[in-house]
Amino acid sequence: MIRGLWAAVVFWLSCAGSLAAFDETTHKIVEFDDLDGWEEDNHARALDVFLNTCPDMKDPDWQALCALAQQKPDPKPFFELFFRPVMIENGKSALFTGYFEPELNGALQPSERYRYPVYRVPPESRVMSPWLTRREIESGDVMHGRGLEIVWVDDPVELFFLQIQGSGRVRLPDGRVIRVGYGGKNGHNYRSVGAELVRRGVYKAHQVSAEVIKNWVRRNPVKGRELLFHNPSYVFFRRIDSVPAGEGPLGAMNRSVTAGRTIAVDPEYVPLGAPVWIEKAGKDPIHRLMVAQDTGSAIKGPQRADIFFGTGDAAGRAAGKLRDPGRMVVLMPIQRAFAMLTEPLP
Template sequence: MRGLLRLFGFLCAMTALPAPAQILDFENLDGWDGDDHRAALVSFLETCDLLTAPDWVPLCRLAADANKTDASARAFFELFFRPVIIGPPPALFTGYYEPELDGSPVRTPRFSWPIYRRPPELQDGQTFYDRASIENGALRGRGLELAWLEDPVDTYFLQIQGSGRIRMPDGRVVRVGYAGRNGFAYKSVGQEMIRRGTHRPDQVSAQEIRSYVRQMGDAGLDLLNINPSYIFFRKLADLPAEKGPIGAMGRSITTLRSVAIDPAYTPLGAPVWVEKNGDNPIRALMVAQDTGGAIKGPQRADIFYGTGLAAGNAAGTVKDGGRLILLLPIDRAYALLPEG
């Protein structure tokens, strides 16, 4: 779900975004006073040095000095940024996480579902084999298997999340991350279930998709194949256990402080204020450090909930409205307003 984009200069040099913009005051942000602004600044600093546009570079230098207290972090954001709404709310917030799965470096009777490394001939943007073809053996016998998992549904959702931790039989934990995709656009299995009339929109969640596909057996696996998009992985050998998975900027993302966005509207690396409603509302400053095939539009964000089963359970039920508010350097923010 998360690609290593090399578009930082272009994305961060944008002076106008292709949607209506509205500038707010910080006092208009619901819950702003109660957030942990220093935690957001720590996440911002993880990728700040990758922002090379002239208006970002000095801010990133100042950010390091502001990383002392919550008060200094809050003052940094309020002094040098303005909140901007791009596109009309309501937003759509979903959640994602880093799975932890049992696996094997070789195929066994228990572990028989492969995840593949990127084929060497696959070029970015190229249309390759679709999901059904790969699942039916298009890559079999080429030695591209990175690891073997025990469940086809877990294998599918590992691709949706784009990263994971695989526990090998000897106790080793292998971190894997996104290495490329097959060039097909993502198609939602949940939307297909609604279209077929088996589920109402309010019934669809990651947990329900898992349960339904498993109940359906081979027909359930065929349902997964309506999504032609397929993700390839790579081993992340040097990623410390305490760090989050690698996002679209090539750096670790942070639990409940990183979001995946549509970079056509929200520059990668920019702070974003999240007002997520629903059963477990969130009011927090996060950083746009990831992307995803299903994350499209100016008011669309996928919140990173962390690693493991509990994070997966929390992320899998999120489908909430609210507002997504972008924090931009002052001159850049006002440049978005129409003249006159």
């Protein structure tokens, strides 16, 4: 799934600033007493979220811990007895951003208001990669009359950002809600429109957010459409009826994610399903045990995470503002934790 426009902007800018190689990855065990706020967290809530995805973890040590968790132990001692906090670093500073599930207005039939289709995957795009660009898909007739439309929405800008987030909900005129999830893409690499606005000198890097980009595109409809074409990547969707509207969207583990407790991580460093202690600094600090249940194209490195904020405009505004330092510590099964150590304990 494609996650977090701001995350992508940050990643692009960091790459543009320096291509120097970082130090090799190191692993260090820290004590639970060293986790700021550990004693005050709601460990029961974290355990519930861990249980949502741990049955899908395949390694025997994780399966054993999941079986224990399913017996509903006292949450805090469970984590402290069977895990060890591991600090994984590669020389790059920690960075936290946020993502959310957008909610759009739409209809199952097109009309003057609902004119912008959300498409299923065309079969030819599965066998030809890269396929057509965003410009070619939206400006031509290749998608017309083929029955590939899932729903029509009323705002092309929100549709663009739906593609960036990778999943969302569409509220119909009768109040019903349908959910769409990532179905595929056209094979072109994602290019950040926020970074393009910075390159053009329209904004400084610290000024760019999803809301800023949306407002600029709406104020400049012709130039705005061209700006969106700067990103040749195009995402197709599938309708998801198996997830109740009140639950979160599906993450990378094909389970619903949880607002305030799910993070997207780089699975090269953090196992999907692992508990992760977050110490996010900044204006509104977050010290909380979360679970790595999602991934993102801009989430790269062991100290990089995208926090899921929930569904709708308020969640989107909160997620869009987030760009803070801190640290993240992965809770690993004990034997695995000691096996990962860069240097053996004295």
